[in-house]
Amino acid sequence: MTRLEVRLDAIREMPLAELRSEWQAQVKSSAPNISVKLLRLGLAWKIQEKALGGLSRDAKRELSEDPRLAVTTGSSRQLTSGTRLVRDWHGQGHSVTVLEEGFVYDGQHWSSLTAIARHITGAKWSGPRFFGLTGAS
Known part of the structure; x- marks a missing residue:
């Protein structure tokens, strides 16, 4: 051997x-x-x-x-179904659950994290960046 x-x-x-x-x-x-x-x-x-x-x-x-x-690089993270993303925004906690197809936030189905981030902030945000999934802070 x-x-x-x-x-x-x-x-x-x-x-x-x-x-x-x-x-x-x-x-x-x-x-x-x-x-x-x-x-x-x-x-x-x-x-x-x-x-x-x-x-x-x-x-x-x-x-x-x-x-x-495609092989992903270390710069982005793969999200698996069931993962929970949590973000505090202006003193209020926000929780998103990853699904096979999309996300659940506040009891509603969303197709992208960016749409959720824009809903929470009222401004144009990258969803992955807002939820801390990219290197930028």
Whole structure:
């Protein structure tokens, strides 16, 4: 068995605390709040990427050309259904729940965060920026 295979086998048996520690060592950031299965898959990918190299230049180009396959960068965050976004605006708390298609705010369905931000503020705002999902503050 190769050293890589040994490391990958070890991931299968690691408890959550060890997985989070290994993630910190490999990725140099805190482990995301995801299922143990996804954490194992992510770690396996990172270990293999370091040992064998990442995606080829052609594969990266192909992914970037097909919007259905686009790889997101660290500059934006992917929102999953059920996520709750909370923002205080002029002393009043506002809570938005992410759905598969759109958002729920104040008991109503909205198609975009920007529409919600404009409703709350009465001004033109980027919804992702208003809710702290981009690097700008």
